[in-house]
Amino acid sequence: MRVLYILAVLAFAYTQTSTSFKWPLTLLTDLNKEDTLLDGMQSDDPQADVEKRASDPSESCEYGHKSDVVIDDSSKKILFDSDFSRYYSENDCAPRPVVVILNTPPHVTAIPQYTTLHRCMGITLLGRHQQCVASRMEKLSVQYYDGVTYESHFAVMYNHTKCESQCTKKASDCNANEAFENCLCTCQTSQLKCNTTYQHVDPANCRCNCLVQENCGIYREWNRDTCKCECASCLRNICVKANKNFDEEHCACVE
Numbered sequence: 001m002r003v004l005y006i007l008a009v010l011a012f013a014y015t016q017t018s019t020s021f022k023w024p025l026t027l028l029t030d031l032n033k034e035d036t037l038l039d040g041m042q043s044d045d046p047q048a049d050v051e052k053r054a055s056d057p058s059e060s061c062e063y064g065h066k067s068d069v070v071i072d073d074s075s076k077k078i079l080f081d082s083d084f085s086r087y088y089s090e091n092d093c094a095p096r097p098v099v100v101i102l103n104t105p106p107h108v109t110a111i112p113q114y115t116t117l118h119r120c121m122g123i124t125l126l127g128r129h130q131q132c133v134a135s136r137m138e139k140l141s142v143q144y145y146d147g148v149t150y151e152s153h154f155a156v157m158y159n160h161t162k163c164e165s166q167c168t169k170k171a172s173d174c175n176a177n178e179a180f181e182n183c184l185c186t187c188q189t190s191q192l193k194c195n196t197t198y199q200h201v202d203p204a205n206c207r208c209n210c211l212v213q214e215n216c217g218i219y220r221e222w223n224r225d226t227c228k229c230e231c232a233s234c235l236r237n238i239c240v241k242a243n244k245n246f247d248e249e250h251c252a253c254v255e
Contacts, residue, residue: 093122093132095160102144102155109147110155120163129168129183136162177206198227219251 080087095118104110117140124130138161141154167183174185177192187206194201194208202209209224216222216229223230231251239246239253247254 091123093163096121110144117159120160124165130165133166134160135164
């Protein structure tokens, strides 16, 4: 477009009676403006342009197109309320309104697609060792319309009406040497009977660990209780199913 514009002006200039040729002032002004615009869009250092776009979050795919997303860089702060009683009462584990998607068949375009129900959310007494869960729910039938047939249907949804704090761990998650207390598996080190000759107490995993561990050869595996290499248990099971005896020395079935 710029080239066609210049050629048209040149053709017009040569058709004039004057023998002297001068660039029209409007052309020079337009060209200067266009050069200035191009200079602003392009840089002598392409790598610098790449780094600039990478440092600008609005240029990232994560934030979408720059013209579509407005980023507020005011860096606002949310301060902690020192009034603990009010803090816990306002954020306690309780049913809270949440926008949820309707439970409809995947091939149906529902109108509306969302509704507002209550979900259990909020603070628990033991923090991350507990979670806010529903202890009572009510079954609801939420009306929606099929976006293609315009027929009326009902989606079965559940609304949380009562909440409670529940441990993230269960007593069944504890091993024989652990006690379930305050939602935690607490190691009872006094119950660990470790052979100090070749074992030591591992309080983190609540068990006896071997002082050293060897690399066992083929058909053998490391026994953490005896701290020795023994025949693989799978070989022993094969012999038992075949009604044969097992040779511990050679790790083989014998008649």
